Amino acid sequence: ATPTAIMVGIGIGATKGILIKNASALEKARQIKAMVFDKTGTITVGSPEVTDLKLITGTEKENQVLSFLYSVESRSDHPIAPAITSYLKETKEIQNYQVSDFQNMAGHGLKATIKGDKILIGNIQFMKSQGIEISQELYKVSEKWQEKAQTVIWMAINKTPAAIVAVSDRIKTSSKKAVNILQNLGIKQYLLTGDNEQTAKAVAQETGIMQYRANVLPADKAQFIKTLQKQYNVVAMVGDGINDSEALALADVSMAMGKGSDIAMDVADLTIMTSDLNKIPEAITLSHKTVRTIK
Numbered sequence: 001a002t003p004t005a006i007m008v009g010i011g012i013g014a015t016k017g018i019l020i021k022n023a024s025a026l027e028k029a030r031q032i033k034a035m036v037f038d039k040t041g042t043i044t045v046g047s048p049e050v051t052d053l054k055l056i057t058g059t060e061k062e063n064q065v066l067s068f069l070y071s072v073e074s075r076s077d078h079p080i081a082p083a084i085t086s087y088l089k090e091t092k093e094i095q096n097y098q099v100s101d102f103q104n105m106a107g108h109g110l111k112a113t114i115k116g117d118k119i120l121i122g123n124i125q126f127m128k129s130q131g132i133e134i135s136q137e138l139y140k141v142s143e144k145w146q147e148k149a150q151t152v153i154w155m156a157i158n159k160t161p162a163a164i165v166a167v168s169d170r171i172k173t174s175s176k177k178a179v180n181i182l183q184n185l186g187i188k189q190y191l192l193t194g195d196n197e198q199t200a201k202a203v204a205q206e207t208g209i210m211q212y213r214a215n216v217l218p219a220d221k222a223q224f225i226k227t228l229q230k231q232y233n234v235v236a237m238v239g240d241g242i243n244d245s246e247a248l249a250l251a252d253v254s255m256a257m258g259k260g261s262d263i264a265m266d267v268a269d270l271t272i273m274t275s276d277l278n279k280i281p282e283a284i285t286l287s288h289k290t291v292r293t294i295k
């Protein structure tokens, strides 16, 4: 496309809430053959809510366990964190403790120390990798929650399970329609998430995305893009930048959802200023129009 056509395209994009940072991505968007979606914050609203909570230690310690959970999650910028902290603040008597050795284990959870107590918070794989033993009974509770498409968060104190929390994130109202339009454009779509199998499957089914991968670590998200690139010429990634900035950077066309992290907007070719997924097919249409005007 001519520089003028590109300028016009970028201008039209801006009025539609599609911020185009990389002009060549605007030209390439019409050639997208495969598109990978992050789940949390992209296909789902990204503001999960606590739906269940079970304490494992005796009730006399309840406030301390929950205060530890609150204090560590307060330090995280994962979308799960505000779900847990706001829930605890509204429903329980909590205290904010000073946290040391805070570590964000991308795609797994969090590690921290409070007053010498070692705290682990995250998914079951993370617990297993840290040598936490989980009873059959707890396992069953968590399975039951996951079958309802809830994400289960485990908390261990000094290597002993102390609480499990279920959070649930609504699917965006725009997801199903956008997936349908993209499918009619002949684009193969994939859902990619660090979340569990059942939740991934439920979200894929509900939105009409044919393929999904669950329990994917951040580095493996990028690897998945590479694998797709061997099969499809132009691969797009849509994400919110939390644990997927590497995949965004690798994709031929990367799109960030405006409500996501600043990193996402830094690396992405296109930023969708609203949370509306229908802006994605709109961006593709804009790409077609931009390239057509000049011939």
Ligand code: ADP
Pocket (backbone or CB within 6 Å): 038, 039, 040, 073, 076, 077, 078, 080, 081, 106, 107, 108, 109, 110, 121, 122, 123, 124, 151, 152, 153, 192, 193, 194, 195, 196, 216, 217, 218, 242, 243
């Ligand atoms: P997604 O692909 O859905 O964005 P992530 O890779 O960001 O998922 O996270 C994968 C999993 O790691 C989450 O589903 C959760 O179980 C766990 N996790 C990550 N951060 C946190 C946190 N702050 N608190 C609890 N669990 C977390």
Ligand code: MG
Pocket (backbone or CB within 6 Å): 038, 039, 040, 041, 240, 241, 242, 243, 244
């Ligand atoms: Mg994410």
